[in-house]
Amino acid sequence: MLPPGFASAPARSSYDVVIIGGAIMGSAAAWFLTRDPDFDGSVLVVERDPAYERCSTAHTNSCMRQQFSTELNVRISQFGAEFVKTLHERMGGDPDVPRLSIRNFGYLYLAADQAFAETLRANWRVQRAAGAGTELLSPDEIAARYPFYALDDVVLGSINTRDEGWFDGAALFDQLRRGARAAGAEFVADEAAALELAPSGARVEAVRLASGARVACGCVVNAAGPRAARVAAMTGIDLPVEPRKRFTWIFKAERPLERDLPLTIDPSGVHVRENGGGTYMCGAAPEPDEAVDPDDFEMDLAMWEERVWPALARRIPRFEAIRQTHCWAGHYAMNLLDRNAVIGPHPRVGNFHFINGFSGHGLQQAPAMGRGLAEMIVHGAYRSLDLSPFGYERIEAGRPIRERAVI
Incomplete structure (x- = not known):
């Protein structure tokens, strides 16, 4: 039986x-x-997992931040924050649409050496120029605000508590999906099996589905997440995006902290944040961080005891007494070139559009990216925010726009 809204x-x-x-x-x-x-056309959305049990969106930690190293990423997330906070109004004031907010406990980056401290300072200058509320904090200033940290190895911190923290990502996703369907977009439970190119190779003429159906198209959007490279390869396009596994744990503290815990990015590579009710969420990447199959959701069960818990207890001594309650694995769709999005049309297969490679930033960037791609398809240009630096041309040229703030 198909979920509601799917054909x-x-x-x-x-x-x-x-x-x-x-x-x-x-x-x-x-x-x-x-x-x-200005768009009066038809839209078909093809989804292989209509229950959304195994997609990256379902495994997200639902966070929002402005602390990026490139101005464009800062502005993309600024629009994301605005969109979340005004979702109810944007959906026409429908009483069934929730009023969302951002729980602004912020992100706290901790530098344990001068090299990363300089990176934080450089990022701070970019963020402040774009209007973000980022502050640089000395170890003494961090201790005054958050006395529960052990900071003997920390030389600098960076935090922003304006439009930065946690939001209800599941609600945002639900409303975008419902709204698109209500406005006429059709969602079908199927999978793209092949793309038919015109004899010139300059456009996609049709999408063949795993069910055997053939669907002619004006244009195609690759929104396949960790499977994006597979879809691109159907047209002969090389897209350097691959699934990278990320682990998340929820734990309960015997002695919860007296105030909200910022999403703390520890020099060990472990990050941890407030989750509510005396519980906390933490995450980490495997070592080594290698490509995996998009259907691989197996946890590394030893990692909690060997790496994650020790890092938590080292940074926040109260977290020596904690109990893990549950955990899961998800995927980043990692852009190997520069950890940034790939969006817009292919330079030669002109009706094949990318919206890929978000490298862990997808949920918060979705509003700006969805808006931008729609502008490109309908108007042939970006009208609100120029996303052209993230076009595919830089992939072919090997010209990265390096994003240094990837967690």
């Missing part, structure tokens, strides 16, 4: 826009397309 087969044989992948990026693109007054 088992496309209702038509041709669509103006076919979006491959219906998680947060595909749904955001569909929502903004169907809201553009």
Whole structure:
């Protein structure tokens, strides 16, 4: 039985826009397309996992931050924060649409050496120039605000508590998906099996689905998350995006902290934040951090005892007495070139559009990226925020726009 809102087969044989992948990026693109007054076309969203049990969106930690190393990423998340806070109004004031907010406990980056301290200072200058509220803190200033940290190895911290912290990402995703459907986008439970190119190779003419259906298209959007490279390869395009596993644990503290815990990025590579009710969420990448199969969700059960818990107790001594309650694995769609998004049309297969490679930033960036891609498809240009630096051309040229603030 299919989840509500999904069809088992496309209702038509041709669509103006076919979006491959219906998680947060595909749904955001569909929502903004169907809201553009200059767009009166048809939209088909093809989703292989209609229950959304194994997509990256379902395993996200639902955080928002402004602390990036590039101005464009700061502005992308600024729009994301604005969109979240005004979601109710943007959905027409529907009483069934929740009023969302951001729980602004902030992110706290901790530098244990002067090299990373200089990176934090450089990032701070970029962030402040873009209007973010980032502050640099000495160890004494950190201790005055957050006396529970052990800071003997810390030389500098960076924090922002304005539009930075946790938000209800599941609610945002749900409303984008519902809104797109209500405005006419069709969601089908199926999988793209092949893309048919025109004889010139300059455009995609049709999408063949795993069910056997053939759907002609005006343009195709690759919103396939960790499977993005597989979809791109159907057109002969090389996209350096691969699944990288990320682990998350929830734990309960015997003695909870008296105040909210910022999302703390420890020099060990472990990060931890407030979760509410005396519980906390922490995460880390495996070592080595290698590509995995997009269906691989196996946990490294030894990692908690051997690496994560010791790092937590070292940084916050009260966390020596904690109890893990549950855990899960998810995936980053990692852009190997520069850890930044790839968005917009391919320079030669002109109706094949990317919205890929978010490297762990996807949920918070979805509103700006969905809006931008819709503008490109409908108007042939970005109108609100120029996302052209993240175009595919830099991939071919090997010209990275390096994002240093990747967790």
